[in-house]
Amino acid sequence: MDATRIVAAGSVGLAGMVWGWLPLRFLLTGGNSGFGILLALLGVILGAAIVAASVLVYRSDIATRGVARIAGWHALGIAVLGLILGLVELYAPGSIPLFASADIILASAFAHLLIGYNDVRQIRADELADRTQRLDVLSQVLRHNLRTEAQLLLGHADDIQRSETVDAARAGADQVQQSAESLTALNQKVGEVYWAMEFDAADASPTPVGATLESVAAQYRGDADVTVDCSCSPEASVAAGERLERALGYLVDDALVGNTASPEVTLAADAVEDKIELSVESRGGQITDGERELLDGDADITQLNHSRDIDLWVAQWITNAYGGQFHIVENTPGSRIELRFPRVSV
Secondary structure, eight states, rough: HHHHHHHHHHHHHHHHHHHHHHHHHHTTOOOHHHHHHHHHHHHHHHHHHHHHHHHHHHHHOOOOHHHHHHHHHHHHHHHHHHHHHHHHHHHHHTOHHHHHHHHHHHHHHHHHHHHHHHHHHHHHHHHHHHHHHHHHHHHHHHHHHHHHHHHHHHHHHHHHOOOOOOHHHHHHHHHHHHHHHHHHHHHHHHHHHHHHOOOOGGGOEEEEEEHHHHHHHHHHTTTEEEEEEEEEEETTTEEOOOOHHHHHHHHHHHHHOOOOOEEEEEEEEEETTTEEEEEEETTTOOOHHHHHHHHTTTTTTOOOOOSSSHHHHHHHHHHHHHTTTEEEHHHOEEEEEEEEEEEOOO
């Protein structure tokens, strides 16, 4: 059982019963005003509607965080009107009958319940749009990469068949192995994308910045001159997780694409207010304006207009999944990508 979901939906239903009881009591005790009876009936109906809505919300397919958000809007509606009515009561005691005050609060609570539902529905629509974008990226990039690897494999197979020496055949087999490793790495990246779609930022955990940067640097020092510049305190941590290291690794991979002459990459961390900014910078890296526009959402993905690889996308989605910010710095020599995460205490 989901305790958070029960508490959130239960608070809505309980409020409907408590506030709905006041106009119901007015009816049961024989209210003799026709208009008062009409107001009381309205309050009873609103209270019953709120109780029914709490059951429907609990049994719906809305995620628990969405149910909690709806309950928050509902509580806000009660709190705001309750405060105003409380001030009115202090100014003019007894000026508004108790059941009428309950009616006003119930009307506000019901309205805010609808506002909360629409808010959650809009969030779900945005999430679906984001999911659609990710699937479009996957479709275009995967089709491109798989077609390229298939052509390479066919070419390597043909080279092996035509080889006249064992060494030539072995060289072809090595090329086949490299293509297979590329496909395996691509499969892992696809897994990262689906993980990012489902991960809840609330589940992020403290992740040490210095140790993460050093671990990434150690993986690439055999292929490039990788330096670490961490101006934060050694114990500084951000709200992230183990995939932060992979995201930084994908950024280093991208910085090294076509940067074979003297590959140099700098991994840095700086404290910026209540956040920590991680950056990956390379003077030999190249991020085109078209690719930056795709990642920033300023251009649409098509068969002819898509990213050269999926590395930057995966890094961006992992960052977003942890509640961080992904930014490509413009007008800088080479490439520089900054990731900002909330700073947390261990």
